[in-house]
Amino acid sequence: YCHLGEREERLLTSYISPIVLLKKKDSVKISDYVSPRNPFLGCMVPYSPLHVLIMDGLDIPIVCTSANISDEPICIGNEEAFNRLDGIVDFYLLHNRDIVRHVDDSVLKITPKGNEILIRRARGFVPSPIVFDEELPDVLALGGHLKNTIAVSTKNYVILSQHIGDLETFESINAFNRSIDDFLRFYNIKPNYIVCDLHPDYISTKIGEELAEKLDVKLIKVQHHLSHTLSCMAENSIINEDVIGVAWDGTGYGFDGKIWGSEFFVIKGNEIKRTHHLLPIKLLGGEKAIKEVYRIGLSLLLDSSFSDSEVKEFFNEFVNTGVINTLISMYKGGVYVESQGVGRLFDGVSSIVGISHKSTFEGQSAMELEFESLLYDEEVNEVYGFKIVDGVIDWREMIKGIVEDLRKGVPRGYIGKKFHNTLVRIVEVVVKELSNFSGIRNVVLSGGVFQNSIILDKTLEVLESEGFNVFVHKKVPPNDGGISLGQIAYVLRFVEK
Known part of the structure; x- marks a missing residue:
């Protein structure tokens, strides 16, 4: 069905068992509606006993998707599935074992030159920490608006949450709030700082403002593309180095109130200088x-x-x-x-x-x-x-x-x-x-x-x-899924120092 290289095979069969993007063969017998106008298929192998039991009875691949409406978190309870998926699915396979929290599949791809890109960091990666060589303050970072993750730092490590998603639906915002409560309770953290995006209208920013006031904690707002750059620095253990940062994406709120997304930064000592950007x-x-x-x-x-x-x-x-x-x-x-x-x-x-x-x-x-x-x-x-x-x-x-x-x-x-x-x-x-x-x-x-x-x-x-x-990124995504790590890195580089 797809071209499979050695690197892709190792990823598919690893303990992480992620979804790996593979190039379709010309003769692939999978409906074009599965990935329309896209030469790749997201593929995974059975990674749970239930998967194995299902696939043992089949000699064809099956097309899977998560149990949710677009932009909402996946369903984790039987009643929740009945209510949210009513009229969409024909049959339900239920279990009497409760699921505590939603965790999506992780997604990766290998580029033609062999570079690994982590697109979504979730099952298999979470809650593996990003480890530092120094003691860290207790910080809660709330990430951005799209592809949201949160993160906490304590002792000498940072733990990122699973992929929460886009904070554009009631269900997603509820999942975001539950993740915050889970992390603070599970890791027994009383944050010294709460960090959020600079954008005044992001849901994560508004919740950060409310939470900081409630907990009587200092709130720090970090520019979106600076968080991108610092995220990559943190995972590569160069948080205190001088760097030239290139942060390119679609949208982010700038220091000047304009929409940024083509940033070149020079970060030297305690100075941050934005030097170049696109013509608007x-x-x-x-x-x-x-x-x-x-x-x-x-x-x-x-x-x-x-x-x-x-x-x-x-x-x-x-x-x-x-x-x-x-x-x-x-x-x-x-x-x-x-x-x-x-x-x-x-x-x-x-x-x-x-x-x-x-x-x-x-x-x-x-x-x-x-x-x-x-x-x-x-x-x-x-x-x-x-x-x-x-x-x-x-x-x-x-x-x-x-x-x-x-x-x-x-x-x-x-x-x-x-x-x-x-x-x-x-x-x-x-x-x-x-x-x-x-x-x-x-x-x-x-x-x-x-x-x-x-x-x-x-x-x-x-x-x-x-x-x-x-x-470049290898442990967290280059997209907004890595923003929360960058927000904590800002505290380490520019606040605590």
């Missing part, structure tokens, strides 16, 4: 543009000096002309939110190239652009043009180059690879510049964009060939 991208309709990513593609084209009629040519086939005209009017009237997230650049380019125009889950359009590029067999070494002025990375020359290639009939996979190459070149150019003036040779890569196999592989290859010490 206009989100027509705000958050709706993250779902309907053609809105981002349209704004990228308009920003890159394409005419209204040229823009309409790109989207007329699948977007109503009236909608396009409205979006153009919104652009000209300044009715938009600006984002500096690299994830949004992926979204817009995915739409312009004609790969994905709407996302039904976080990161879908960016992933489909990555997949199209991975499946293009020819080697591509070219890059698109870009400019860097006063720390602002201007992507408009790149958009013009992409359109020029499209008009020449260049394959989408080729354009996708060239786009990825350009982002890697940006990292290379900026890191070398920052190293030249700071003398720092340690580079930390974090954020959801570094789940992208092409970006991770090529960035590592380029920077290591230049003699940099490059640190």
Whole structure:
């Protein structure tokens, strides 16, 4: 059904027994609806006696999914399953043994260059601690909003919770609160600090404010992308080192109240300096543009000096002309939110190239652009043009180059690879510049964009060939699942010192 390498086989049969993403074979006889527009399948082997009993009676694979509605925690009780899954499932397999807390399966993948990426850290990893060489204060960290985990530090270790998920439903928020109570009670911790994200509207931030007041504990708010960088530093035991941090993702609340997501940091001693970021991208309709990513593609084209009629040519086939005209009017009237997230650049380019125009889950359009590029067999070494002025990375020359290639009939996979190459070149150019003036040779890569196999592989290859010490995630995810560790690391580096 799938191509299985030695590394993947070792992971599948390890005591962790995670879900491993494997590339489908061309002849795979699994419905396209299982992983639509995705060349990978998430595969696992039976890891419990119940699994073994079921599979012993079958000579075919089975398609499994967790017992929950999208964005909600998995059901752990019989009555809960009856109530929440009513009308969805046909049969229930029940047991009289109570489950105390929900724990999802962990998810990993191996990149083409053999780098291991932990996408979701849960069963098999939790509650294995991140161990430090020093005594730590008792801290409770509440993580972010998406892919939430919490963490506590005590003695000389940090324990991260299982994957809790996106704090966007009543059930998820309840699971979040239960996890906090569980951790404080189970590890007998009375925190000296509570740490949360800087974003004022995150549920985790609001609960942190309430909890800090209730427990009469100091509350510390840490910028999202700084937490990403510090998370990677903590798991690599370089929390006290000077580093150049690259934190790329979709969204995070910045020190200036703007939407960040393309950060280059220089962390030296007790100083944190944000040095570079993307030219802001206009989100027509705000958050709706993250779902309907053609809105981002349209704004990228308009920003890159394409005419209204040229823009309409790109989207007329699948977007109503009236909608396009409205979006153009919104652009000209300044009715938009600006984002500096690299994830949004992926979204817009995915739409312009004609790969994905709407996302039904976080990161879908960016992933489909990555997949199209991975499946293009020819080697591509070219890059698109870009400019860097006063720390602002201007992507408009790149958009013009992409359109020029499209008009020449260049394959989408080729354009996708060239786009990825350009982002890697940006990292290379900026890191070398920052190293030249700071003398720092340690580079930390974090954020959801570094789940992208092409970006991770090529960035590592380029920077290591230049003699940099490059640190990436191996014990916690590069996505928001690692934010809580970074929040504790902030206390260790900048508060307790």
